[in-house]
Amino acid sequence: MTDPVGVRLKRLPHGHGLDLPRYATDGAAGMDVLSAEAVSLKPGQRHAVATGFAVAIPDGYEIQVRPRSGLAFKHGITVPNTPGTIDSDYRGELKVLLINHGDETFAIERGDRIAQLVLAPVTQAAWEEVDELDDTSRGEGGFGSTGGHAKL
Numbered sequence: 001m002t003d004p005v006g007v008r009l010k011r012l013p014h015g016h017g018l019d020l021p022r023y024a025t026d027g028a029a030g031m032d033v034l035s036a037e038a039v040s041l042k043p044g045q046r047h048a049v050a051t052g053f054a055v056a057i058p059d060g061y062e063i064q065v066r067p068r069s070g071l072a073f074k075h076g077i078t079v080p081n082t083p084g085t086i087d088s089d090y091r092g093e094l095k096v097l098l099i100n101h102g103d104e105t106f107a108i109e110r111g112d113r114i115a116q117l118v119l120a121p122v123t124q125a126a127w128e129e130v131d132e133l134d135d136t137s138r139g140e141g142g143f144g145s146t147g148g149h150a151k152l
C-alpha cells in the first residue's frame with residue numbers, strides 16, 4: 001500500500017453531522033460513502049444521491065465511484081455509470097448515481113453506506129496520429145475471437 005494522499009473535502013450544509021467516507025478495514029481499496037438524504041428507489045428508478053460534501057482532488061488523481069457488492073447482490077442496488085468519474089477540477093457536490101435493478105422498493109436512510117470511493121492515479125494520453133499501426137498476432141480480432149468460456 002502506498003502512502004495516503006491528502007484530498008481536500010468541504011462539507012456542505014446538509015452534510016453536517018454525517019461521518020466522512022472511510023475505509024472499513026485496513027486493506028480496503030474503497031472508502032464507504034454515506035447518503036446525506038433519505039430516498040426510496042422504486043424498481044427501475046435512478047437517483048443522484050447527495051453525499052453532503054465536495055472535494056478538490058490533487059492533480060494526477062481521480063475518484064472512482066463504485067457499487068457495494070452487498071447492495072448489488074442482495075437488493076440489485078448498483079451504480080449505473082460505474083465507475084463514476086470524479087474529475088480533479090470538479091468542485092460541485094459529489095453525488096452517487098444509484099439504480100434499483102431489484103424487484104422491490106429500496107429505502108435509503110441518511111447515513112447509510114451507499115457506494116465506495118476509490119482514489120486512483122490518472123495518466124492523460126497525448127495522441128500521436130499515424131498512417132499505419134504496428135502489426136500484432138491479434139490484429140483486428142476481438143470480441144471473443146480467441147474462443148469462448150474458460151478453455152484456451
Ligand SMILES: O=c1ccn([C@H]2C[C@H](O)[C@@H](COP(=O)(O)OP(=O)(O)OP(=O)(O)O)O2)c(=O)[nH]1
Nearest residue numbers: 065081084085086087088090093094095096097
Ligand atoms: O458518479 C458521478 C459522476 C460524476 N460526478 C460529477 C463529478 C464529475 O467530475 C462531473 C462530471 O462527470 P462526467 O464527466 O462523468 O459527466 P458528463 O456527463 O461527461 O458531464 P460533464 O459534461 O459535466 O463532464 O460530475 C459525480 O458527482 N458523480
Ligand SMILES: [Mg+2]
Nearest residue numbers: 085086087090
Ligand atoms: Mg465529462
